[in-house]
Structures are given as structure tokens and as C-alpha cells.
Amino acid sequence: MPFSVHSGIMNSPTSAKIASVPTAISRFGPVARQRDLLALGISTRQIRIAVQQGSVIQVARGHYAVPGVSTQDIYLARHQAQRTCLSKVSELGLWQLREPESVHVAAAHGRPIPGCVVHKHSGGQTLMGILRQCVACGTELEGLIILESAVVAKICTINDLQSEFTKRGDNAARALVETIDPQSMAITETAGRYHLKKAGHNVQGQAYIRDAGHLDLLVDGVLGIEADGKRFHDTENGWREDLRRDTMYVLRGVWRLRIPGEVVLYHPDVMMAWVSQALAMIRSTPRSR
Helix, strand or coil, rough: CCCCCCCCCCCCCCCCCCCCCCHHHHHCCCEEEEHHHHHHCCEEEEHHHHHHCCCEEEEEEEEECCCCCCCHHHHHHHCCCEHHHHHHHHHHHHCCCCCCCEEEECCCCCCCCCEEEEEEECCCEEHHHHHHHHHHHHHHHHHHCCCHHHHHCCCCCCHHHHHHCCCCCCCHHHHHHHHHCCCCCCHHHHHHHHHHHHHHCCCCEEEEEEEEEEEEECCCCCCCEECCCCCHHHHHHHHHHHHHHHHHHHCCCEEEEEEEEEHHHHCCHHHHHHHHHHHHHHHHHHCCC
């Protein structure tokens, strides 16, 4: 199936004409090549006028950006390179465990660029191509997080990924696709589920508890885990709802751990130690009849 065109991901040979040069540039990210702008229906005259008016700046030969573009993106343009792979993830709105230490770029020349990981690539970038690069360059967990977020965001489907990763050598990628949970609500759920399953636990995402709502994760059918991040929980309404749910979990006899999101993401050993202790307590506690 054809994917949408956004953030420089070109999956269709033709695009509707765009009147504004800055808007056209935004389709490709911070910087756009003149050849790509022309392919969108922008004329050289429009580009020249936009530069004269100051709404667009030329950052390198054949490369244009809007004012405020970062020095790093100007640096990449001058080396005829553009962000790709793990350095394109946040721009696409996908989940990411951490930014790579060195920026990953696509460059047709394939030559080394100081401070960059260079992927030799010419032509427009596709979503599947970028996801393939991420799986190859990232850790197993990073690959799962990125693929799962693409499915959750409905940028692609599990079937699309299964159709993409059919080559010899794609075994690891296919294994990741098989573990994707399209119901995952956050990167913390994905990471927590990954570590718990690696340790041999049975894990259910978004398990429903009557009167309390959905648990982020249910471990071995007896221990609930809520992986909290500030975005949804560090608010007055979020705090009030957490208190209500905490009460309901107790009334429903559900053991539960509330674990900070940063612990789940960056200190999984701490999370696993807490889970082991909680499961040991559950198993040693006599069940009331």
C-alpha cells in the first residue's frame, strides 16, 4: 500500500502542487533540496522570490531552509546529506528510547562525514526504508519501540511490516514484528513488556480491571504495573484519577506496582528487582477464601 507523504518521506511519484515554498520545505524536514521542491510543483521563480523576501534561506548549493534552521542541518546540507535512520525517528513522530550519539544521515556519495554515521542512499527516502535502517542500526529494544510506535500511530500496519521484512537476513526483524502489540499506549509499556518477557514472564498489555480501568501491564496474571510518565500523571486531574484507581485496585484484590517511566526505560534492572520482590510476596501470601 502507498504511505502518506510527510517529513520528507516520499512514497508517491507525484505530489499535489504546493503554493508556499516554506510549506513545501516542511514536507522534507528542516532542509529541502531544490530538485525535491521542483518535483512538488514549486518553480525556481517562487524559490528566488522567497529568498529575496527572507521567508526562505539558501543554506548550500541547491538546498533551502526556513529561517531558524539549526547549524547542524546546515552542516549536513553542505555535505549533501540529510537525516535518516535513528536520527529521523523523532521527526516522524515515532517513539525513541534515546537519540543516537552520532547523527545518522543519507548521502548519495557515501563518503565519510565527520560526526555522522553515513548511509549511502540516493533518491527520496521511504518510511519502510527508514524503519529497515532503524532495525539494522538500533538495539533489539530500540527496533521494537520504533516499529511498534509506527503501528500504534497508524503510519503503517503489521501486515505492511510483514510484507517488507521478507528478505534473507530479515529473521531478527520478523521476530520483532511478531511481538508488536498494536494496543500499546506508550513507549514505557513497550519497553516494560519487552524486559518482562525476556525474563520469562507472561505479560498482558492494557488488562482491564473492573471499576479501575486498564493496567499498563499485567504480569503472570497476578501483578499489575503502571509505568507513569509526567505527561499524563503529573497533573491535578491525573493525580486525582490515580488515587481513585489505586483504591479500586485494592478493593478488587489486585497487587500493583506504580513505577516511574524513567526507571522502566533506563533502569530496567531496578524494575525487574521490584517485580521479583512483589511476585515473591504475592506467592507467599495466603489467599483468603
